[in-house]
Amino acid sequence: PRRPPAGRRGRVWVMRHGMRIDEQDVSWRDRSDRPYDPYITSEGRKQARAAGELIRRQALEEGAIRWVVSSPFLRCLQTAAEIANALGIATIYVDNGLCEVLQTRNVAVRPQYVRPDTLRLTDGSMARLSFENTGAPEPAWPEELSAARLRFTRTLERLPMDFGGNTVVVAHGDTVAQFVSLTKSVPEDSVYSVPNCSMVCADAFSPDGGAPVFSRVWVGPDILTLDSMVE
Template identity: 30%
Template sequence: MDTRGIQILGNQHLISYQNVIIMRHGERLDNIDPLWATTASRPWDPPLAQAGRIRTFQLSQGIQQSLKYPIHRFFVSPFLRCVQTAVELAGSLSVIDDGIETLMSKSYLDDNSKVKVSIEYGLCEVINNVAIRPNVAPKDGNISFDISELEALLPAGTVDKKVERVYNELPRWGESFIEARARYQQTIKELADKYPTQNLLFLTHGEALQTALSSTRKDVADAKAKLQYCAYVELRRPIFKKDHSFAGGEFNVLPHYSQTGVSYISSNP
């Protein structure tokens, strides 16, 4: 969280700013090896390709210095490519004391050297036969995840099992893109409101990144072509304190990386 001093607005104190990153996963294997899906047991849930692992590793090497602020929590889509992207990033980030420990909960401060990671169904891929290709989608529409297995992939000490999910199950098959965009907005807003004194990173899919961008940057008509793998958008909002509670203002996209607000790392695997 970025501390900018204390200002008084009416009966509210502007105490700081919350930073939120919305990030797309790395390259998926089925886009590089089309034959992979023909023998896979879960062809609708591809892992990262080697190119994706390399790009994610490269991103992990410099993201902390690039951001200039610590990340306290990750929220991750249950799809394998997102969890694998989170593994590399979470292992490379440690939470640095940024002078606001009095604002943190005791449970968080008990182990504030590691990023906390939680898997959130609300960040999943759009559940329809456009986002999940018809040739690999389960015929009964039944998509499921073993959350314990996914959590076991994450670096030791990072999983936070106490976090209450916004969505406790996946959307029904046949979800529309309008419904998915509303889901992404709700999930990000509710979790940001739940942890207003922490900086958050949401590891998700291209549609979520596009939703975050278009909902905060009205001047960006269509940035889909720019949303490469591991692209991310940085959002920031003011955090106010009134009595003993916190409230957040409106999110704005930080524009300093590009005209659109989208940042990404180039990769030559």
């Protein structure tokens, strides 16, 4: 998409992916050749569809969702597909800036991402969708949490500027937590629980074309924080 002019950039929903298979089957990692990239379970798909329906209802008041943007990890792509289908959106934009925190405890080897075009042949929820990469560079591996948090902040400030219009971002728990910290001005370590498919949304506004200012923030009630500022 072409970067829109300064002004209101739309409302942004940032959400975590659905339930992953290694939450249901703890031995899955030992059997998989891609233990860092689990797929979502049938329950995860139900969670994603429910989240898509919630966003669709909110969009009746906020205006239609124009864009869905996803981390390149499989669990996020699958969740994003369910969201896109619920919203009637045909294209998912894949942004490497939304990658999981690439600490070795999360990703023990440099990740190799699945090709969305391959997934379209094996995953029915993706059959009608197209995928476009935003061109954001892949983050360095391994990566410290502090570097990932800075990456998330820069990405979450960049996406409203690049896209404009109401946008759903599907990523990881640490990404959602960073958006809470960014929009509510709370310490980064204060958000300690981000359940599957929980979300935060906020209006993005850029008066001068620079980094957006976020307002009218809504934090899902299932996201838990140590700071009483987040309700």
